[in-house]
Amino acid sequence: MKTNLRTILLAVFSLFCFISCTTEKTHQNEKDEFITKLMNNMFVEEKIAQLNLVTPSAGTGPFKTKRVVEKLQEGSAGNILSVMGSVERIHKTASLADSTRLKIPFFMALDIIHGYKTIFPIPLGLSCSWDTVLIEKTARIAAIEGTAMGYNQTYSPMVDITRDPRWGRVMEGAGEDPYLGSVVARAVVKGYQGDDLNDETSMMACVKHFGLYGASEAGRDYNTTDMSRLTMFQYYLPPYKAAIDAGAGSIMSSFNDVDGVPATANKWLLTDLLRDEWGFDGVVVSDYNCVQELIAHGVAADYKEAVKKAMDAGLDMDMASEGYSTFLKNLVNEGAIKIEQIDQACRRVLEGKYDLGLFEDPYKNYNPEKPAKVILTEENKEVAKLAVCKSIVLLKNDNNTLPLNKNSKIALIGPSVDDQFEMFSMWSQTGDRQSVITILDGIRKLNENVVCADGTFFTDDPDYLKNDGRFDEAEQFKKEKEAVEIATKSDVIVAVLGESIAVSGEARSMTDISLPGCQVELLKKLKATGKPVVLVLLSGRPLTLEDNLQYADAVLEAWRPGTMAGAGLADVLFGDYNPSGKLTMTFPRSLGQIPIYYNHKHTGRPYIEGEKSAFKSRYLDEKNDPLFPFGFGMSYTSFGYSPISLSDTLMSGNTIQLDVSVDVSNTGDYAGEETVQLYLNDPVASVARPVKELKKFRKVFLQPGESQRVHFKLSVEDLKFYNYELKWDWEPGKFIVYVGTNSEEIQKASFVWNR
DSSP: OHHHHHHHHHHHHHHHHHHHHHHHHHHHHHHHHHHHHHHHTOOHHHHHHTTEEEOTTOOSSSOOOSOHHHHHHHTSOOEEEOOOSOHHHHHHHHGGGGGSSSOOOOEEEEOOSSOSSSOOOOHHHHHTTTOHHHHHHHHHHHHHHHHHHTOOEEOOOBOOOOOOTTSGGGGGSOOSOHHHHHHHHHHHHHHHHOSOTTSTTOOEEEEEEETTGGGOGGGOTTOOOOOOHHHIIIIISHHHHHHHHTTOSEEEEOSSEETTEEGGGOHIIIIIIIIIITOOOSEEEOOTTTTTTHHHHTSOSSHHHHHHHHHHHTOOBEESSOHHHHHHHHHHHTTSSOHHHHHHHHHHHHHHHHHTTTTTOTTTTOOTTHHHHHSSOHHHHHHHHHHHHHHOEEEEEGGGOOSOOTTSOEEEESTTTTOSGGGSOTTOTTOOGGGOOOHHHHHHHHOSOEEEEOOSOSOOOTTSOOSSOSOOHHHHHHHHHHHHHHHHTSSEEEEEEEOOGGGSSTTOOOSOOBOOHHHHHHHHHHHTTTSOEEEEEEOSSOOBOTTTGGGOSEEEEOOSOOTTHHHHHHHHHTTSSOOOOOOSSOBOSSGGGOSOOTTOBOOSSBOOTTOOOSSSBOOSSSOSSOSBOTTOOBOSSOEEEOOOEESOSEEESSSOOEEEEEEEEEOSSSOEEEEEEEEEEOSSOSSOOBSOEEEEEEEEEEOTTOEEEEEEEEOGGGGOEEOTTOOEEOOOEEEEEEEESSSSSEEEEEEEEEO
8 A cells, every 4th residue: 555655646746747847848938939039029229228227317327318218218228226106106117118119028126125115124133033934024025015016126135245344235144154144045035036936926036246245355345355266165155056046037246356357247257157057047237337337447448348348248237337228239330249149138138027927917016006905014014023023132131131121110212212214224215214113112012111312422423424413512411411310210221322324234334333432421321320221232233342241231232123123122122022133243352353253264373262372373452252153142041952962973975864963941931942053063174174164053942941852964965065176075084063052152072974
């Protein structure tokens, strides 16, 4: 009977595979036939128009003699970025395609980074949830809301690995780890695109910034990058590859150079690696004005040469600079560019539009009444609230200051405690400010016994970008005095400090990522009252906090939390939600440690804390270890780990698996969620390997006193790395496995794996 059942199941599975493959081939054949027929009817100017992405601001290049509307109407531009406003306005713009000869629909693109109207925590904050199901759900909601307005492409996710918190764009990514970054990238792509791009709620993802943009030297935006191919493949490239393998329909070239050649003109990057090696067949679009900027990079003498180099490299679409629409036809006529190159780029753009179902119905999702039904729904806001809760990281909690008693008298202090706009980021331009639950509103809903005061300006540094006006010393004194007065009458102080919205994001790099002096002075005065101080940090990056921790009894990193900021934060403050966030980017002790990251390589002279030898890799004036390591995050409860158990210590062959397990116990008084992290080290290899690398993680929810056996399966795939020849392979020998609550608080075991 078992044999018969197995035979039947295999037959059913084989039939399913056959039908699936046949359907896929039929779809591909139909697409090829449709696009070939369409292109045979296109003039060269119409093909070039498909490679031209314009913006309402008319871009930044010098060739702006016509308004964007005219270009779309006449068919000299085939795609548009950043049309905002009502659904009717967006639809009216999209319908300009109807006035062109062939009526080819547009890519209607927008930077939807962490929500459309329902704004979720910034991606760096979301990644601290380590909850890929939740992360996918936030992207799905963003796609549902965005497509209801008429958008069909988003320039997200940003999957750049980031090791330098001075760079303002760390807020857009998932932090410093290639494995976690890859897992998050897959989840976001799946969320945007759904199961079928043709679905009316699916939006094409555009993976950015390809490549290595997160490694900008000195943390300065748009700066150069320089690294070995080995470092690229081992650390920086995996999240891009993961997003592409997840089916991302488009990818964006980055501002920086790669191996000395700007990404937008880098044939090795855009063709040899991306297309030939990785098999990507979607659309490659430049970042804003990147084609023209090849001149400033010093690799093109003029605009015309820049266009040729970008096209030769494999760049399909020119964003904003309009160099393609200006020079490509002349380059073809001169024989400098082959018409086949334009045909290939045009075909990729048209294929993307076909996959989105735009040729079948360019306005399939257009319904003026739909946005009100799917945008900012109660269900969407509940997901946003949960995302706030799960993104918050508890960094300190002396004497169990948190959670707060709901009957306590609270002094809520900070310049943004009742500011809806400050709950957003620079990438929340479509967010509905009026829908935001401020921190004051969120706390008052659970405890009406709260009094608030600004307490301080955001900053007293005249060179610090800010949106609260010029610093005034007398006014600062008044703010501090008012804050101290209400603090002395309270049971507990909640101080909400950190960065203004104005200082994290694109073009917002900082050389000083500590709390501004006026905020520190306020914090000192609040601590001097003798009342417990809870410091809530709003920021788009890790901050240098070591000197400030002494002035707070508890510290919560809340990032930039979005629409449901106050509701989620209040739940965490009062213990209705037990914080479970874990850092995905290391917090340095001081600026001098940057870049600092957990998966650094071994050195020939490693320093071990307590050693007296001077000739070791160490600072004289600072510790080597971070303030808060990768994976760190506290809870209102405590978790205990049993010693690691291995199913075997001597493995052999390519097909077997090693079971690694630990018992995790909730040893505290609150139910809570723990992210169990597994790291691996290859102590002897043909190239220098990291001290440890994240390979697996598992989230477990435990009641007080409850224990759970957590199992991880390791295979030879987990042992692989890029060797000196850039071959993805593993080498037999001894391995060390670590399991614990973060990258430093771990226990270890070892095993041998032979071929």
